[in-house]
Amino acid sequence: MTEATTPTIPQPQQTVPRPGSWNPLGATYANGATNIALWAPDAEQVELCLFDEDDEETRIPLLDRTFDIWHGEFPDVGPGQRYGFRVHGPWDPPQGLRFNPAKLLMDPYARALDGEFAVGGAEGDPDHRDDHDSAPYVPRSVVVGDDGFDWDGDAPPQVPWENTIVYELHVRGFTMRHPDVPEDLRGTYAGLAHPSVIDHLLGLGVTAVELLPVHHFVSEPHLLNQGSANYWGYNTLGFFAPHAGYSSNGTRGEQVTEFKAMVKALHDAGLEVILDVVYNHTAEQGPGGPTLCFRGIDNRAYYRLDPDDPARYLDYTGTGNTFDVSHPHALRLVMDSLRYWVTEMHVDGFRFDLASALARSMHDVDMLSAFMTVIEQDPVLREVKLIAEPWDVGPGGYQVGEFPHLWTEWNDRFRNTVRDYWRGQAGGVQDLAFRLAGSSDLYADDGRRPYASINFVTAHDGFTLRDLVSHNEKHNDANGEDNRDGSDDNRSWNHGAEGISGDDDPDIRGLRRRQMRNLMTTLLLSTGVPMITAGDEMGRTQYGNNNAYCLDNETTWVDWSLRDEFAEQHELVQHLLELRRTHPVFRQRRFFEGRPIYPGGRKDIAWFTPGGTEMTSDDWYDDARVTLGMFLSGDGIRTRGRYGERIIDDSFLLWLHAGARPVDVCLPGAPWAARYSVELDTAEGRKASVHDAGATVGLEGRSCLLLRVQR
Numbered sequence: 245m246t247e248a249t250t251p252t253i254p255q256p257q258q259t260v261p262r263p264g265s266w267n268p269l270g271a272t273y274a275n276g277a278t279n280i281a282l283w284a285p286d287a288e289q290v291e292l293c294l295f296d297e298d299d300e301e302t303r304i305p306l307l308d309r310t311f312d313i314w315h316g317e318f319p320d321v322g323p324g325q326r327y328g329f330r331v332h333g334p335w336d337p338p339q340g341l342r343f344n345p346a347k348l349l350m351d352p353y354a355r356a357l358d359g360e361f362a363v364g365g366a367e368g369d370p371d372h373r374d375d376h377d378s379a380p381y382v383p384r385s386v387v388v389g390d391d392g393f394d395w396d397g398d399a400p401p402q403v404p405w406e407n408t409i410v411y412e413l414h415v416r417g418f419t420m421r422h423p424d425v426p427e428d429l430r431g432t433y434a435g436l437a438h439p440s441v442i443d444h445l446l447g448l449g450v451t452a453v454e455l456l457p458v459h460h461f462v463s464e465p466h467l468l469n470q471g472s473a474n475y476w477g478y479n480t481l482g483f484f485a486p487h488a489g490y491s492s493n494g495t496r497g498e499q500v501t502e503f504k505a506m507v508k509a510l511h512d513a514g515l516e517v518i519l520d521v522v523y524n525h526t527a528e529q530g531p532g533g534p535t536l537c538f539r540g541i542d543n544r545a546y547y548r549l550d551p552d553d554p555a556r557y558l559d560y561t562g563t564g565n566t567f568d569v570s571h572p573h574a575l576r577l578v579m580d581s582l583r584y585w586v587t588e589m590h591v592d593g594f595r596f597d598l599a600s601a602l603a604r605s606m607h608d609v610d611m612l613s614a615f616m617t618v619i620e621q622d623p624v625l626r627e628v629k630l631i632a633e634p635w636d637v638g639p640g641g642y643q644v645g646e647f648p649h650l651w652t653e654w655n656d657r658f659r660n661t662v663r664d665y666w667r668g669q670a671g672g673v674q675d676l677a678f679r680l681a682g683s684s685d686l687y688a689d690d691g692r693r694p695y696a697s698i699n700f701v702t703a704h705d706g707f708t709l710r711d712l713v714s715h716n717e718k719h720n721d722a723n724g725e726d727n728r729d730g731s732d733d734n735r736s737w738n739h740g741a742e743g744i745s746g747d748d749d750p751d752i753r754g755l756r757r758r759q760m761r762n763l764m765t766t767l768l769l770s771t772g773v774p775m776i777t778a779g780d781e782m783g784r785t786q787y788g789n790n791n792a793y794c795l796d797n798e799t800t801w802v803d804w805s806l807r808d809e810f811a812e813q814h815e816l817v818q819h820l821l822e823l824r825r826t827h828p829v830f831r832q833r834r835f836f837e838g839r840p841i842y843p844g845g846r847k848d849i850a851w852f853t854p855g856g857t858e859m860t861s862d863d864w865y866d867d868a869r870v871t872l873g874m875f876l877s878g879d880g881i882r883t884r885g886r887y888g889e890r891i892i893d894d895s896f897l898l899w900l901h902a903g904a905r906p907v908d909v910c911l912p913g914a915p916w917a918a919r920y921s922v923e924l925d926t927a928e929g930r931k932a933s934v935h936d937a938g939a940t941v942g943l944e945g946r947s948c949l950l951l952r953v954q955r
Contacts, residue, residue, distance in 0.1 A: 261316030263308045270353025273389040278321040283573055284541050285312035289332040295384055323389035324496040326358055331540050335373040340544040340554030347378045350537040352577055354385035357485045358495040361462035370531030382536055388497040393504045400592050401514050403451045405695035406831045411450040413778035415490045420801040432492040433502045437509035449821030452516035454595055456704055460485040462527050467794050470724045475796040480522045481536055483581040507590050516592035518629055523567055523578050524601035530557055530564030545571045560601045560638030569602050569615045583624050593629025600643050601636040609640055611648055626650055645686035655683055655697040662701055662766050663735035665902050666759055673872040674864045680874055682771035684835045694832050697772035701763050702780055706790050709780035712736045713756040714744050719788030730791030744785050761816055761926035765948045768820040771832045778802055781817040783810035829893045834882040841880045846915050848880030856910030870903040875916055895953035901943040913937035920951040
């Protein structure tokens, strides 16, 4: 049964707005007045709600409507003003209509939000309208004017994909325990821009920071009820608003200026800023979740509903709802948001959470869908870095290797293969070779490049690198879900004792640290774009928690005191990234072909057995094989330099040995090399040395050895 609402009639003492304009959407301050515009095609009435410093609310009906957009201009409303909407219309869940003027709604185009979400007013019965006023429990939108921020010639670093090193970090957790960041700046945008933090990033050798969600987010009711909070931020409320909780200066628009200052400081250091963005779902969850914005404005446009039962949401995300970018206005909102972050906030790219959900047309994932097509043709967005998390939880959602040319992808095949290899569960080396060489089996068939593969061994979701070698099982008891949450498929190995307390045994500690070096070496010397998870270069641990999304404490904050204890790991990462920076042979822009680039030369890539002979078909299908040599020819680089010149580099031979016992390997002779020098050894004790071709060199159990060909 449809429940209608009674429109509010303006009272004599109320402000009657000027007509204003239907464009642009949101709150726009100019020439001493603020224009308000809200798209709500099925609404019967829209009220603008203004809040004063005592949080007293004034409701003013918007009297003008153009192209389904309700609008008005307010001379006495300026920057810093807090506001929201109450939208009147029918409550008819079987038809997908969930209007409820008792719920204060955020402006979808709000540039800033102020206040916290609290349990008690925004949630309700999914089948019956709840008339409790939600205003005391939800954030307010904030009018943001021209802050006069001086970008002072800021320009994007525009690091080519093949030169990119991604460093995934959490704005709050990265600096909360940093000893050199002032306490009042820790956990903020300003803290991330602190010189000591930038020095660490530059000293490490990364080129881009990928920030976990910074769109304004709120915590789910069940987390607030158990006394925790959403720490990661994958619960977006405002697609245009920087998360207010990361601001050190204030939440009435100051967060916008502080975010800009952070971006400028990182750009000045040559570092790109990539945002992890969540457009696939919102914080409103399923039908019984809180009504905060989209549900109360136009539920049928913003969310994918079950066509057979519009009271139900189609959930391809595992969060209760799926944002419907197949609808023209929802798609416009996402595109406007993306362009805003590039043009106004100067970010350099995006990593799209559960990108397959965005690529769905009706039900199936479609790489020619409206979302993918608009991205491809947009003159702003096609110029920035685009990273897909190429899966969702719906049918057919796993799409690794299937995104279009402009996109790169998180390559979980790389993660799984490398983890399995180093724990001795790979079943041979065939798949490992594909991952080392750029995953041509995934990306070459449709003309994509090696840098389409974002290689990673760890990410925010899952074990840290140290926990990967210290735990056989997840330990998520602190999450309040009896350890049921988080993946059980970790492909980890504790090396003889569960937990980091096993480091008390010197043999276990030594093997674990060697394995950390092996994993990092494999990652950073593989073709593709490597991504490092913050803190892995200094032994960060979450004590076996592989799903710490709800822990905002020392479990998830980077422990900078570990830098001294894990100095060797930190130095290894620096050395590997310097090798990668100075040697284009590790940064291939085209796939290897396994043949010489010119007649009579060496193959661009070659694979060797421990006996120093090239791998045969039988060798590749030997499931017991645990040792592999990879030769990269510096004279076999298939792309030319900026001015068309041929690129010449040193050649390298990388040995990887996942067996428990030592093994002898023979160094290949002509035409590959006459002599080799030791560049890097993940086993302890080997000194820099030179070996003649044909010599036998011993590899310690579970180790990597990188040799440079002597010219």
